[in-house]
Structure formats: C-alpha cells, structure tokens
Amino acid sequence: MICSLRQLKVHDKATVTSVNAGGEMGRRLRDMGLVIGTEIEIIGRAPLKDPVAMRLRGFTLTLRNNEADYIYVDTKEPLA
Amino acid sequence: MTNSTIAFAGNPNSGKTTLFNTVTGSRHHVGNYPGITVERKEGSINFAGKHLSIIDLPGCYSLTAYTQEELVSRQVLVEERPDVVVNVVDATKLERHLYLTVQFLELGIPVVIALNMMDDVRSKGITINIEALAKALNSEVCATVARTGEGKHELLNQAIISTEQRHGEWQPLRLSYGPDIDPVLDEMEKLITARSFLTSRYPARWTAIKFLEGDDDLIERGGVDSKTTAELQQIVETLRTHCEKTLSSFPEAIIADYRYGFIHALLRKDVVTVPTTDARLDITDNLDKFLTHRVLGPSIMMFMLYAMFQITFTLGDYPMQLLNQLFALIADIATRLVPPGHLQSMLVSGVIDGVGGILCFVPLIMIMFIMIAFLEDSGYMARVAYMMDKVFRTFGLHGSSVMPFIISGGIAGGCAVPGVMAARTLRSPREKLATILTAPFMPCGAKIPVFLLLIGAFFAEHRPLIMFCITLIAWIMALLVARLLRSTLIKGESTPFVMELPPYRWPTLQGIMIHTWERTAEYIKKAGTVILAISILLWAGMTFPGPTEQQITAYQQQKQQLSDAIEHSESAQQQQDLSTQLQQLEHQQSATMLKNSAAGQLGTMLEPISKLAGFDWRTNIALIGGVAAKELIVSTLGTAYSLGEVDIDNDTSLSQRIAADPQWNKVAAISAILFVLLYAPCFVTIVVMARESSWKWACFALIFNSSIAFLLATVVYQIGIRIS
Numbered sequence: 001m002i003c004s005l006r007q008l009k010v011h012d013k014a015t016v017t018s019v020n021a022g023g024e025m026g027r028r029l030r031d032m033g034l035v036i037g038t039e040i041e042i043i044g045r046a047p048l049k050d051p052v053a054m055r056l057r058g059f060t061l062t063l064r065n066n067e068a069d070y071i072y073v074d075t076k077e078p079l080a
Numbered sequence: 081m082t083n084s085t086i087a088f089a090g091n092p093n094s095g096k097t098t099l100f101n102t103v104t105g106s107r108h109h110v111g112n113y114p115g116i117t118v119e120r121k122e123g124s125i126n127f128a129g130k131h132l133s134i135i136d137l138p139g140c141y142s143l144t145a146y147t148q149e150e151l152v153s154r155q156v157l158v159e160e161r162p163d164v165v166v167n168v169v170d171a172t173k174l175e176r177h178l179y180l181t182v183q184f185l186e187l188g189i190p191v192v193i194a195l196n197m198m199d200d201v202r203s204k205g206i207t208i209n210i211e212a213l214a215k216a217l218n219s220e221v222c223a224t225v226a227r228t229g230e231g232k233h234e235l236l237n238q239a240i241i242s243t244e245q246r247h248g249e250w251q252p253l254r255l256s257y258g259p260d261i262d263p264v265l266d267e268m269e270k271l272i273t274a275r276s277f278l279t280s281r282y283p284a285r286w287t288a289i290k291f292l293e294g295d296d297d298l299i300e301r302g303g304v305d306s307k308t309t310a311e312l313q314q315i316v317e318t319l320r321t322h323c324e325k326t327l328s329s330f331p332e333a334i335i336a337d338y339r340y341g342f343i344h345a346l347l348r349k350d351v352v353t354v355p356t357t358d359a360r361l362d363i364t365d366n367l368d369k370f371l372t373h374r375v376l377g378p379s380i381m382m383f384m385l386y387a388m389f390q391i392t393f394t395l396g397d398y399p400m401q402l403l404n405q406l407f408a409l410i411a412d413i414a415t416r417l418v419p420p421g422h423l424q425s426m427l428v429s430g431v432i433d434g435v436g437g438i439l440c441f442v443p444l445i446m447i448m449f450i451m452i453a454f455l456e457d458s459g460y461m462a463r464v465a466y467m468m469d470k471v472f473r474t475f476g477l478h479g480s481s482v483m484p485f486i487i488s489g490g491i492a493g494g495c496a497v498p499g500v501m502a503a504r505t506l507r508s509p510r511e512k513l514a515t516i517l518t519a520p521f522m523p524c525g526a527k528i529p530v531f532l533l534l535i536g537a538f539f540a541e542h543r544p545l546i547m548f549c550i551t552l553i554a555w556i557m558a559l560l561v562a563r564l565l566r567s568t569l570i571k572g573e574s575t576p577f578v579m580e581l582p583p584y585r586w587p588t589l590q591g592i593m594i595h596t597w598e599r600t601a602e603y604i605k606k607a608g609t610v611i612l613a614i615s616i617l618l619w620a621g622m623t624f625p626g627p628t629e630q631q632i633t634a635y636q637q638q639k640q641q642l643s644d645a646i647e648h649s650e651s652a653q654q655q656q657d658l659s660t661q662l663q664q665l666e667h668q669q670s671a672t673m674l675k676n677s678a679a680g681q682l683g684t685m686l687e688p689i690s691k692l693a694g695f696d697w698r699t700n701i702a703l704i705g706g707v708a709a710k711e712l713i714v715s716t717l718g719t720a721y722s723l724g725e726v727d728i729d730n731d732t733s734l735s736q737r738i739a740a741d742p743q744w745n746k747v748a749a750i751s752a753i754l755f756v757l758l759y760a761p762c763f764v765t766i767v768v769m770a771r772e773s774s775w776k777w778a779c780f781a782l783i784f785n786s787s788i789a790f791l792l793a794t795v796v797y798q799i800g801i802r803i804s
Contacts, residue, residue: 022330024146028578030336031142033176038340043365047374048470051479051577057175060364060581062466064473067576 001075005040005052005068013041014073021070033057034071084243085133085160089153089184090168091177092139093459093582095196097121098591099168099226100136103236108136110598118152127236135162143183145297154297157189158281163243164190166235168226171195171208174352178217178343185217188252188283190242193221194235199228200583204362205355216346218253227588252283257338261292261331264319268292268312277308291316293332364459364583372463381464384455388491390544392447399443407436426619434615434715439604445525446600448493452486453595457587461486462579469577475559476566479577480506481515485558489522492551496520496765498599500772508575513773514565517781518558520761520769523550526710530756533714534749537739554757561788618705618716621679627672635669679704693755693793694748694801703755707782709762747800751793758789 002017016038019029033056034040043060044053051062063071090096100108104123111120121136137156138149145151157165165184169177184191193213201208214221220238224231256262268288272279278287278301290298291312302309316331323329370376411432418424455461461483469479481503482490488499499519506512523531528547535546566572627635642662649655674680675697682704683697690700698717705712718734738744760782761769770778 019333025576025578026330026333027142027144027146028576030333031144031146031179032578032580033179033340035333035337035340037337044368044372046372046467046470047377048467050470051466053368053372053466053581058173059176060583062469062577062579062581064469064577067578 002072003075005063005071005073006065008042008052008073008075010042010044012075013039014075015039016071017074018072019070020072021067025067025070029071032061034061040073082129083131083133084164084240085135085162086239087135087137087156087160087162087165088168089137089165089180090139090194090196091141091170091180093580094139094168094170094177095226096139096168097136098588099166099194099196099224099232100134101588101590101594102226102229103232104134113152118148120152127233128240130240132236132239135160140180142180143187144293145295151297157184157187161248162189163248164192164239164246166192166194166239168194168196168224170197171201171223172197172204172206174208175340175343175347178347179339181217181219182253182255182339182343185219185253186255186289187286188250190246190248190250191217191219192235192239192242193217193219194224194226194231195221196224196226198223198230199225207353209351212349212351213346216349216351250283252285254285255338255342257335260323260327261319261334261338264315265289265292268315271308271311271315275305275308277305277312278302288312289335292319293335362583367584368463368581371460372467377463377467381467384460386544386548388448388451391451392444392493396444396447400440403436403440403443407432407440410436422623425623426616429718430616430619431612433718434619434712435612436715440529442600442604444528445493446596448491448525449596449599450592452491452494453592454587455491457585457591457595459582459584462581465579466581472559473574475563476511476514476570476574477559477562478506478508478511478515478575479579481511481562484515484519485522485555488519489524489527490551490555492523492547493525493528494522495524495526495599496522496761497768499524500765500768503772506575508572510566510570510572511575513570513777514562516769516772517565517777517784518562520765520781520785521558521561521758522554523547523757524710526762527713527756529711529714530706531753533717533735533738534753536735537744538746538749550753550757553754557758557788557792615712615715618679618708618712622674622677622701622716624677627669627676631672631676635665635672638665674698692797693790694751694797695755696743698743699752703759706756707760707762709764710756713756745804747797747804750800751797754796755789755793758785758792760786760789 005014008014016034016036018036019026019034021029029035038056040054040056042052043055045051046053046062050065052065052068053060053062055061088096088100100121100123104125107125108121108123111122113120118138122133123136124131124133126132135156137153140147140150140153143150143154145154156162167181167184169181181191181193195208195210195213208223210221210223220242222231222235222238224235226232257265265285265288268291269284271277272284272287277284278298282290282298287298287302291302294316299309299313302312319331323331323334327334371380411428414427414432415424418427455464464486465479465482468482472479472481484499484503484506486499487494487502488496496519499522500516503512503515503519506515531547531550532543535543539546639662642658642665646655646658646662649658675684679701680697683700686700687695687697690696695703698721702713702716705716714734717738721734721737760766766778766782769781
C-alpha cells in the first residue's frame with residue numbers, strides 16, 4: 001500500500017516510491033541516500049513525536065514530519 | 081626529499097578527523113579558509129623518505145554547492161590539486177559513503193579509499209571483499225581502524241604509490257545516467273570541449289553534470305563565457321522540461337538515482353556480505369531506547385547537563401585555587417622588587433591581576449571542553465539536536481541551533497566566538513541569523529568568573545544550583561528573543577532538518593585532548609594578547625588623570641597630622657583609634673583617585689542611570705571593560721577594588737571584599753548576574769557576528785542585547801529591593 005512516510009509507525013518497514021521534493025530539500029534527501037527504491041525502517045520518534053528517525057542503507061536518518069510528507073512509500077504489508 | 085600533498089576527505093562521522101589525528105599526531109596547524117569560517121586543518125609528516133603535507137578537508141556528504149564545506153572541499157581539490165585524495169569511508173555504511181566517492185571519481189582526481197571502522201565491520205560479522213571493491217572502483221582500497229591506527233602505514237604507502245603512478249593526472253569516471261540524460265550530456269561535453277569552457281580547471285563532463293544539477297557556483301564561474309553558459313543552460317532547460325513531463329522527475333534526481341544504482345550494483349557483486357541472521361539490535365539501538373526515550377531521554381539529558389556542572393566545579397576548584405595562590409605570590413614578589421609608583425601599580429594591578437584573573441579559569445575551561453568534546457565525539461550531541469528540534473522550531477530556530485548555543489555556553493563555559501561560527505552549518509539564513517543574534521546570551525567561559533565571583537560572595541553554599549539556574553535563564557531568554565526576532569525582524573519559512581544520527585562511539589583520548597587543547601589555546605591566546613593590552617589600557621584609564629594638586633596636598637597634610645598624633649599618643653587605645661583613622665583616610669584617597677580617573681568619571685556619569693539596576697560606578701567601569709572582553713569584568717573589578725581600598729591584609733580575596741562592600745547585596749548581585757549574562761557581546765564576538773551576517777546586525781546586537789539586559793536587570797532589582 002502506498003502512503004506518506006509520516007503515516008508509518010515505529011518498526012514499520014517500507015520502500016520509497018517517490019520523493020516529491022525539488023531544490024534544497026530534494027538535494028539534501030538525495031545526498032543522504034533517500035532515493036526511489038530505498039528500503040527504510042522507522043526506528044523511533046523524538047520525545048515530542050517529531051522528528052522521526054529511520055534506518056536506511058545501514059545508518060540512521062532523522063526527518064521532520066512535514067518533510068516526511070514529501071516522501072511516499074510502499075509498505076510491505078497492508079496497513080491494519 | 082620529495083613532497084606530496086594528500087587531502088583527507090569524507091562524510092561527517094566517517095572517522096576522518098580521527099584518522100587525520102592518528103596519522104599526523106599533534107603536528108598540525110588550524111586556520112581558516114580566507115573569507116569564510118570553515119576550519120582549515122593541515123599537518124605534515126615524513127614517511128618512507130617523503131614529505132607529506134596533509135589537508136583535512138571539512139566533512140561533507142556530497143560535492144554540490146550546497147554548503148560552504150562542500151564548496152571549500154571542491155575548491156581545494158580544483159585549485160590546489162592535491163596529488164591524491166584519501167577518501168575515508170565508514171565501512172559499515174558503505175552504500176551511502178560511496179556516494180561521495182563516486183563524485184570524486186567523476187571529478188577524476190586520484191583516490192585512495194580508507195575503508196575505516198573495520199573493527200565494527202568484523203564485530204558485526206560483515207565481510208568485505210577488498211580486492212573486488214578496489215577493482216570495481218578502479219582505486220586502491222585500504223582497511224583501517226582510525227582509533228587504533230591500524231592500517232595507517234599501508235594507507236600512506238598506497239597514497240604514495242598512487243601519487244607516483246598517476247603523476248597528478250585526472251581520469252574522470254564516465255558513469256551512465258540513463259537514456260534520457262546520456263545523449264544530452266554527450267552533447268554538452270562536446271560543446272564544452274570545443275569552446276574550452278572552464279576546461280583549464282574542471283573536466284568537461286564534470287562541468288556538464290554540474291550544469292545539469294543546477295550548480296549555482298559553477299554556473300556563476302561560467303560567467304566569463306556568458307555565451308557558452310547561456311547555450312548550456314538552454315540545453316539543460318529543454319532536458320528539465322522533458323524530464324518533468326515524461327518522468328515527473330528532475331535531472332539532478334535522475335543523476336543521483338544512477339549514482340546509487342552504480343554503487344548498489346557494485347556492492348552486490350560479492351563485495352559485501354551481511355550476516356543473514358540480521359540481529360539488528362546493536363549497542364546504539366539499545367542505548368537509544370533509553371537515551372531518546374520519550375520520558376527518560378529528556379530526563380537523562382537534563383541530568384547530564386547538571387552533572388557536567390558538578391564535575392567541572394568540583395574538579396576544577398583545586399587547580400584554580402593553586403593558580404590563584406601562584407598569582408598572588410607573583411604579585412607579592414613584584415611589589416617587593418619594583419619600587420612603589422606608577423610602574424609597580426601597572427605591573428601589579430594591570431598586568432599580573434589582569435592576566436592572572438584570566439588564566440585562573442583555564443583549568444575550568446579545559447575540564448568543560450573535555451566534556452563537550454566527549455559529548456560531541458560520542459554521538460550524544462546529535463541526539464540532543466534530535467530531541468530538541470521540536471522545541472527549537474517552535475521558537476523559529478532549527479535543531480542544529482543547539483550546537484551554536486551549546487558551544488556559546490549553553491553548557492556553561494563555552495565561547496560565543498566559535499559558537500557564532502558554528503552557526504554556519506545552518507542552511508537557512510533566517511534561522512542562522514536568529515541563532516547568531518541570541519547565542520551570545522549563553523554563559524560563556526568568560527562570564528563564568530563573574531558569576532563565580534558574585535556567587536562566592538553571596539550564595540557560596542548554592543554554587544552549582546545557581547549556575548544551573550543561570551544557564552536555564554540564558555536558554556529561556558535566547559529562545560524567547562529568537563521567537564521575537566523570527567516573528568518581527570527576521571520573518572520567514574523554516575529549513576529542512578534532515579540529519580544523521582551517528583552510532584554511539586567511545587571517543588578517543590587523543591581526539592578529545594586535541595579538541596580541548598585547540599579551544600583552550602584559543603582562549604589563552606585571546607587572554608594573552610588582546611586582553612593584556614586592554615588590561616593595561618584600562619589600568620591607565622583608571623589611574624590618569626588622577627587627583628588634583630590641591631587634593632593631594634590636602635590628603636598629605638591630614639595624613640601628616642595623624643601620623644604626628646600617633647607618635648605623640650599617650651595610650652595604646654588612642655594610638656589604635658588614630659591608626660584606624662589614618663587607614664580610612666588612605667581608603668578615601670584611593671577612592672578619590674579612581675573617581676578622578678577617566679574611567680571613574682565615565683562610571684560616575686552613568687551611575688544615576690545604572691543605580692536603577694543597582695550598579696555603582698565601580699561596577700560600571702567593569703561592565704564597560706566587559707564590552708571589550710568579558711574576561712575583563714573580574715580583573716577590572718579587581719583593579720578597581722585594590723585601587724579603591726588599600727587593604728593591609730592582601731589575602732582578602734575580591735569575593736570577600738565585594739561581600740563586605742555595602743554597595744552590594746543579594747539583589748544587586750542577581751541583577752548584575754542577569755546583566756552580565758545578557759548584555760552586549762564582546763568585541764571579538766561582534767567582529768565574528770559581522771563576518772557571519774553583516775555589520776548592521778552586529779551593531780544591532782550590541783545595542784539590542786544591552787537594552788534587554790538593562791531592562792531585565794532593572795525590573796529584577798526594583799522588585800527585589802522592595803520585597804527584601
């Protein structure tokens with residue numbers, strides 16, 4: 001199922017299907033390896049629920065929720 | 081002996097600086113790149129009969145024109161053309177770290193890869209086929225463990241071999257970026273080669289790629305041949321429209337996809353084998369369960385900060401006392417050796433008191449920096465940014481603002497000078513400006529002596545608690561003022577957070593020591609040069625023009641009378657009374673002298689206003705000195721008091737003198753602490769602020785911060801006086 005990265009819960013795994021960010025934001029995400037086809041796993045959220053921490057390519061990346069909105073992912077199993 | 085230049089490059093957290101330290105030892109030089117604040121670290125060693133100059137390039141993720149670090153790295157490679165780049169990569173995160181490697185290869189510069197953190201690779205059970213990797217990248221690869229120095233000799237050997245093989249020749253890697261990009265790229269490359277467009281510096285294909293990526297820096301450099309630039313941009317525009325229409329993507333995104341595709345494919349070819357058991361929960365994950373936990377995380381963070389104060393003050397106290405005694409001894413010797421007069425006064429009150437007052441705090445600052453270095457190197461600091469971002473964003477800042485704030489003294493004892501400089505990592509000009517303007521509110525290492533002095537005089541039993549409160553107030557004020565600025569003078573959208581959480585690592589002793597030493601040396605250098613000069617200047621301001629002839633004669637006559645009376649006194653009781661009178665007279669004379677001096681006159685002039693906040697003329701003098709450098713507040717007060725009250729008992733410390741002065745009380749002390757915490761940044765900070773933003777904003781900070789500080793100090797003093 002395709003949904004926005006923001007909707008994922010901790011421990012969810014998914015594959016990036018699109019990154020709709022251009023300019024600075026897009027460049028920054030690409031430099032960190034967040035491109036189409038990347039497998040990610042949500043590993044935690046900051047104490048105030050934002051930003052979100054995820055594991056990809058063997059390292060941990062953090063993003064704000066409103067930045068996660070640019071990224072669409074395909075979850076492996078349908079969301080309950 | 082032949083010379084070779086090696087540039088160390090890599091992602092932040094790749095262990096690059098650790099490897100640089102291990103290779104060069106402590107023989108390195110830290111400076112700045114001209115015009116910007118990115119640090120330039122250089123070192124040199126003699127190895128295998130060669131002299132190697134090593135440049136530690138700033139850590140960066142990519143070679144775009146996105147940050148100053150990236151631009152600098154690129155410029156060094158192109159302008160200085162080092163013989164070889166040692167690209168330090170974290171072997172446990174090869175896929176992402178090789179993204180930068182690919183960009184070096186595209187540029188064509190000879191690369192030797194330092195496959196770092198091999199100890200982690202082994203403990204995780206990962207196997208890496210080094211020969212296969214080297215073959216796939218067509219570059220030498222060396223396994224290293226920067227922390228232990230494992231593999232460093234092989235690395236240097238390999239770097240020398242590559243230098244000799246390549247003779248500085250660049251061989252750009254030609255990647256395929258797919259059917260949409262490739263034909264356009266070829267067309268652009270042909271045009272660039274035909275026109276010799278920037279080819280003296282950059283490989284033609286690389287220039288073409290950068291144009292496709294919309295690289296501002298390179299497009300600007302292309303301005304020398306505006307015709308070709310326009311033609312290239314026309315080609316890029318056509319492709320961009322095509323990509324958006326047919327692929328709903330951008331050329332730079334497609335290029336990035338193919339780079340990752342290339343990396344992914346080469347790692348697949350039996351280069352990296354990860355154990356299938358996938359026991360993911362390593363130390364970092366386990367620690368993060370606690371350290372970034374919803375409730376535990378912030379609690380532990382607060383505890384860590386508080387513990388830092390306790391450790392610093394408890395440990396720092398002993399060497400501080402020792403240095404205090406040492407300088408008292410030196411002052412004593414100087415008093416005996418030099419005959420009384422202006423020279424003695426200058427040496428003792430100006431030089432020794434001034435410099436002593438600053439150096440006494442070196443141990444404190446060292447301990448503080450050891451702990452900050454520990455937090456930074458261990459990876460905990462990034463967690464602080466992660467946990468704090470939501471809060472910071474509320475105030476119009478960025479989670480990364482935590483770094484400038486902490487370095488400025490958010491963990492008490494920093495310095496606003498490197499703190500303001502650290503703000504350059506912030507990408508948004510608005511958040512950066514708000515951070516720069518509010519970071520100097522933090523209790524920097526130079527303000528701490530003032531606080532310690534006043535705390536020692538009035539709240540000695542609550543020292544750590546009060547220091548903690550001061551830091552807390554600084555944070556609250558910085559955040560509130562930042563919010564105020566971001567919704568009035570610096571309005572606008574916020575920037576991306578996108579940040580790496582590095583794994584927790586046990587920091588190396590050498591790394592911490594070098595880091596601590598660099599910052600302490602910075603402080604001592606500042607103390608030893610600027611502040612010594614200002615200390616003497618201030619002493620002159622406090623000594624001249626001095627009392628009038630009439631006043632001197634009047635005092636001398638009165639003293640003579642009293643001395644005569646003492647000689648002819650009949651009882652011991654009477655003699656003692658007269659001696660006390662004489663002593664008081666001497667105090668008066670000194671006070672007159674200081675009041676008559678240039679500084680005294682200015683301080684007295686301001687007294688009617690400063691009285692509102694509880695400051696007398698002496699405090700005013702010290703605070704004026706503090707605008708030059710905060711370190712001067714204590715030494716000026718010291719000078720002011722030792723001139724103002726000639727005390728026979730030289731062992732009485734300044735703190736006790738202040739406690740005994742009726743001008744001071746608890747409320748005045750709190751008011752003074754608040755004022756010192758918040759008022760104008762020191763001159764050095766102002767200069768740095770001007771460089772990071774503009775003179776307009778730096779001057780704004782001078783006036784704006786002082787106004788806020790005075791307003792708050794006045795409110796607190798007026799309310800406090802009425803309550804007590």
